[in-house]
Amino acid sequence: MTTPSDPDEPEAPLWEQWAEQRKQLPTGERLQKVLASTGWGSRRTCEELIAEGRVTVNGDVAQLGRRVDPEQDRIEVDGAPVGVKPGLVYYLLNKPTGVVTTAKDTHGRRTVVDLVPSEPRVFPVGRLDVDTEGLLLLTNDGDLAHRITHPSHGVEKEYLVHVKGRVSQGGLRRLRDGVELDDGLTAPAAASQPSPGVLRLTIHEGRNRQVRRMCDAIGHPVLRLVRTRIGPITDRSLRPGDWRELSTGERRALAEAVATS
Known part of the structure; x- marks a missing residue:
């Protein structure tokens, strides 16, 4: 049953x-x-x-x-990529001279990673040579870092450049039109001379030591080089060696910049 x-x-x-x-x-x-x-x-x-x-x-x-x-x-x-993964951090550092833009240096020199918190581990976005000062981003958001550095997105970087001698109008025109280097013609740059021997130069490429080589090519070697802007990110109050976290608005503006550019 x-x-x-x-x-x-x-x-x-x-x-x-x-x-x-x-x-x-x-x-x-x-x-x-x-x-x-x-x-x-x-x-x-x-x-x-x-x-x-x-x-x-x-x-x-x-x-x-x-x-x-x-x-x-x-x-x-x-x-625009939205960094939503937990634990993502975004630092803005004013890199001083003598500091290497790498996570680790085989010669024991101080690196940009030494100047920011050790945890979570971050890496620099792009490079500034050891003698160049100015703004540098460090993050653990690999996707955003890739977009900022990839040539196809053309994120602007602005520099204040002290050069030897006063640059003529012809020299400025060459910077604006593109300068022939050993690795090819540079893209047109925004160039002005606020005062004799001081240039404000904006480029969107990322070739090795590009600004220095451009100035050498027009006959005005660089005496001092400072990066003052990365896309929409700037901060005149940040002292050399100091860092801070990007604000929510800055992160959003940066994400929008790599999307629209």
């Missing part, structure tokens, strides 16, 4: 279907909450960004209600 089954208890296959459906339910944090936490505005503003189709997750246009895993998912707004 068989015992009748409980009418309230689903048959085994239904339980299995229910368990499988539970596995397929989206998990993680709501996308608008994650965006708001990274400085893209209030949750309402972030909901509007999503509704307008300006947010993608792993390359797909996101929908309202989407949940994401900050550890795994790639999130972009208008093509």
Whole structure:
């Protein structure tokens, strides 16, 4: 004699279907909450960004209600990468002369990494040679670092350059039109001379010792070189050897710069 089954208890296959459906339910944090936490505005503003189709997750246009895993998912707004992974840090350092732009130096010289917190581990974004001063970004956000340094994004870097002698209008024109170097013609640069022998030069390439070689090519060797801006990031109050974290607004502006450029 068989015992009748409980009418309230689903048959085994239904339980299995229910368990499988539970596995397929989206998990993680709501996308608008994650965006708001990274400085893209209030949750309402972030909901509007999503509704307008300006947010993608792993390359797909996101929908309202989407949940994401900050550890795994790639999130972009208008093509700009959003650093949502926990533990990401962004430092702005005013590099002094004599400090090497690397994580470790085989000759025992002081490096830029020695000037910022040791944890979490960060790396410099791009390079400044040992004799060059000025602004340098350090981060553990590899995606943003790659976009900033990749030539295709053309992020501007501005320098204040003290050179030997007064540069003629012809010399300035050569900088603006492009200078022939041993590795090819440079891209046009923004160049001005606020005072005799002092140039303000803006480039978007990242060739080795490019500014120094450009000035050598027009007959005006560099006496002092200071980087004053990286894309939208600048800080005249930061003293040599000091560092600070980027603000939420600066991180957003930097992400937008690498997207639009």
